[in-house]
Amino acid sequence: MRSATRGYVAGRAITGPQIDDSSLFQPPLMIISPPFLPQNGLTSTDPAKDDPMMDAVDQFELGHHGVYPIAFDRRWHCGMHLAPTEQTECVRAIADGEVIAYRVSQKAISDGQTKRDGSPDLNSNIGFVLLKHKTDTGEGRTITFYSLYMHLLDINNQQRIAPQPTNPPAVGTSSALPAWLLSPADGVQAGGGKKVYRKDILGYWGHCHGQPHLHFEIFMTEEDFRAWFSQAGHTVQLGEKNPATPVSKDYWGHSYFVIQGGEAIVSVPPGHDRSPYFPPLIAGALSAQNKLYVEAYFYKGQRYTRSWIEKNGKLEALTPAPVRDPYADYEYKLYQRATDLYPKCPSAGYELLRFGRVLSTELPALSRAESRTWIAITYDANGAQGYIDISQDAIKKLSDADFPFFMGWQKIAEANTPFSQDGVCDFDELRRIVDLVEESETPEQRREAEYKQEDQLTAYVYGNDAVRGKLRGFVCHAPSEWDASGNESRYSRLNQADGFFGKRKNFDPQGYENFIRFVRQLQFLDQTSLGPGKKFWFFHPLAFIRHFRKCRWLSFAELKRMFPPTALRKAAGSQWVSEPVHPQMNTVDEYGIELNKAMRKFGIGTSLRQAAFLGNAIQETQWLRLLAEGAPQQSRYFPWFGRGFLQLTWPDNYVRYWRFSGRQVDQALASRLHEAARVSDQARTNAALVAAEAHVPSTLKSWRDDVATKKFEASDSAGAYWAWSDAARPADQPPILRRETKQVGNTSKPFYSSEPFGSVAATVNVGYPSNSFAAINGLQARYQAYTAALVMLTDGIRFPDAHGAQKELPDW
Structure with missing residues (x-):
């Protein structure tokens, strides 16, 4: 059985280090999401589909232009083109990151085409944001990568489809653009230390050549690629045809x-x-x-x-x-x-x-x-x-x-393909794809603009599931198309006699020059801290995101921000108080790795399961302040009081955990402790358990203390308790949030209840599946902790406000 006296210390506020509340609820540092978060991606009717959000965003990949990783003339195209069904679907940061560079334009530019009246057709957007991300994927495993959001809509058109506040915030949010992304400036701007957070709006997808889409990339520098994929003790077997069981304990996903x-x-x-x-x-x-x-x-x-x-x-x-x-x-x-x-x-x-x-x-x-x-x-x-x-x-x-x-994972690098130094892909299979498309073209099609021929290549790839699937796994070592320093070597063959523009000289004599002039207006990389003349490791962006979404390792920075700003507590009589939350950050530093391992081991690896687990664990430990229950002498289960992240309580639970861990506990002693606990519980006193303590060997007393003091025991015991109580079953259900309030003095304080999470809390409280909410200690505070975890961990859950409108952030 579980205690009804755990949680808040009665009659006084929980103390702890002071932290800036304003930083607590930004989306997390490590969790990764796609650049669009459509509402139809929150659920799936297919029971075997374990990432419906990625399934939904996959449908935004255009099937008529912008194929990864090659262009029609065998140049690298190391990004992909995405276009949601609605222009108002905003572009979002995929993870917490640092702004490396950006460009905001007041209006679109022309690629050289004209309207019927002869005026330039402003059909292309040059706005972009380039972010750097540094995330944890396991113990001692830090990965650094970049994300690029290209062809962001110009201010003029953006204001037409999604008007922004006249007094925008300095820092972006998931509901509004920051001031720096609403201020057009000349040329490429350095990030200047600006930070963005996962789900923050970066803008809206625009056009290039009149074709609506977002060009999206994910890449790593050569140094960062080696640092993660070839780290001593953690060498990743990317593309290895004869893989071995790794010596490393680095495990995640499937x-x-x-x-x-x-x-x-x-x-x-x-x-x-x-x-x-x-x-x-x-x-x-x-x-x-x-x-x-x-x-x-x-x-x-x-x-x-x-x-x-x-x-x-x-x-x-x-x-x-x-x-x-x-x-x-x-x-x-x-x-x-x-x-x-x-x-x-x-x-x-x-x-x-x-x-x-x-x-x-x-x-x-x-x-x-x-x-x-x-x-x-x-x-x-x-x-x-x-x-x-x-x-x-x-x-x-x-x-x-x-x-x-x-x-499908395969490195496409100098070691396994004859690369050209001019940034042209000579990989035989990709080259064959392009040749097949060229051979099928009519003379009229060969007279069309280069981006039109790109469409034919993409249509071929998207019409061949095997080819398309294989390209998604290619990890390509290539130069960036946004680096102007390589233009001559990269594009010059287009102007040769047998090149694209060379064959068009008689009817498009300035075609190549116009093409280069337009491309330079888009390029920016040589003006950033990444510098010119380099190659990078590119991933199919959605394949990269889908893959790393399986990791779910929470960084220390994330765990330290997994708290509500305040917590409700029942005071004397029918009175309620709302107290500031002051988490104990040292607990994360000391126990965070083992807590991650326990969540991995016990399958607490989806956003809903993690939110349900942490919503209970964080509140039960009094905001990570106590891994051993406070004032235990007053409890009827002393000295078997709560310890660990889920406050393992009563001798039966300790014995069950030790036996699960392979330790021997004498059955006669276990039976004696069980009977003493029954008597103590019935008498509402700890006398029987205190008397039985004389017969408990010192080894068991040491094991009991270990549950609060040893990192593995504190975390593993919580995971085991989660597993045998079957808490995952209700945690897997959609939250279905309901806004409620408690009267705190003269103020109505909101919180969000959830029946599935209430079932998790009841189950954790008693140790077996339960829907009895009445006896749950600190239920409202658990709801608040759960809400904070949902904000941090999920993609797009909405919270009703006082008028029933659905919002991206809760009312605190």
Whole structure:
């Protein structure tokens, strides 16, 4: 059972270090989002689609121009073109970042085309914002990358479609542009230390050549690319055709298994003929000449897999769509599965079932026989499923942190393709694509402008799913098209006799000069701190975002801003007070890494689950102030008072956690403690537990203290409690926020309730699924903590105001 006296210290405010409240609620440093956040991306009707927001934004990728990563004349085009269905869908920063450079224009420019009256057609926008992002992806893992938002709408047209405040804020928000993005200036402007935050509005998508779109890029410098992909101890196997199970414990996202040919597939694992965990499937075997690749992931309580088989060096998909595991609610029941199948150390078994390997070094080792981990996989083209033991050393275990090649990731660099120094892509497969398009053109089409021929290339790629899918995984080492210093080498072949403009001299003699003049008006990179004459590593932007959204590692800066400005507390009688929140920041510095590991281990890896977990943990620890409950002598469960991030309470919960972690607790002692707790609870006094304390060995007393003082124990115990109480199930439900108020003196103080989160809080309070909100300690403060976490972690949840209007930020 859980305590009804935890949370706020009665009668007094929580004290702690003073911090600037105005900085608490900016979107987070590390979490990444797409540059558009359409409302239809918040939910999905497909139970296997684990990122509906990215699915929605994928639909904005234009199918008629701007293909990544090549242009019609084999020049690199290392960005993509996006256009939502509504012009008023604003462009947003994908992550917290530093402004490197920007340009704001009052009006559009002309690419040389004219209107019917002969006046210049102002059909192109030169506005842009270039951001630098520095984020954490794991313990000791910091990645630096850049995002570019090109062809932002000019002020004249922007004011027409989305009028901005006459007195704009100095710093941007998710609902209004900052003053610096509303002030046209001559030329490229340096960032000057300006900061932006995820979801901040950067502008609205404009045009180029009259074609409406946002040109969007994500890239890394050569130095930053090497620093992350080749860091000692964490070398990433990007594109490696024969990957190995990494020595590093760096794991995130989906799991992947590489299974050599010749392995037997069984219908039921040996010794589990009657086990409910293994519904009978179909036995079989892999051909010795073939290799099987399996992707596995959990989403909303279910386990899904996809499979590919390699035959003669070519991959063949065996599962057109993700296949749900035959055991229903696999993840929701993962704790019990691990407890039943791995009795020596269920915690290690839990990691084997989730990751395919044990990542925690604090757990007792399991023998080879004790480590067997049978999972269901699809292994042939007929869709046959069977079980295989993935704990075998011969089966390689990877995750998204390894960028596996069979998921499409491939480096396109000097090491594997004959690059030209002039910025022209000579990679054979891309070159073949361009040649096929050129061969299909009519004489009339070859007379069209260069961007029109670009459209034909894009149409070909988008009409070929295999080509399109492969291009998304290319990580390309190339110069930037926005660097004017390379124009001569990059474009000169266009003006040669057999080049695009060379073949048009008789009817477009100034075509090349006009083209260069227009391009220079767009370029800017040589005027930034990145400098001219360099190559960068480019990613397909939406593929990059989708990939790193699976990481969910929260930086210390994020965790330190995961708090509401104030918290409601019930005072004497029917009175309510609202107190400033003062979090204990040192707790994040000391425990943040292990807290991240615990969330990774126990599947607290979606924005809603993290918000629900942290909404409880942050309030239960009195805003991270106490990892051991205050004034415990007064509690009826003393000395088994709350400890850790979810305040593990009562001896039964401690014993359950220790046994889960592979530690032995005498059953007679456990029974004695259970009875003493029952008597103490019934008598509303701790006398029976205090008497039983004389029989508790010093080892258990030390373990008990460890839950509050040791980083692993404080975090892992909270995750285990989350798992066995089945809190993930209600956490997976949409929030459905309702604005409520409490009267605080003469003021009506708003907060947002949520029935699914209330169920999580009730479940955490009692240790098993519950919808009883009445006895939840500090429920309103938990709601406030949950609201703050939703603002930080989610993409576009709306909060109703006092009049029912939906807003991007809550009323605090």
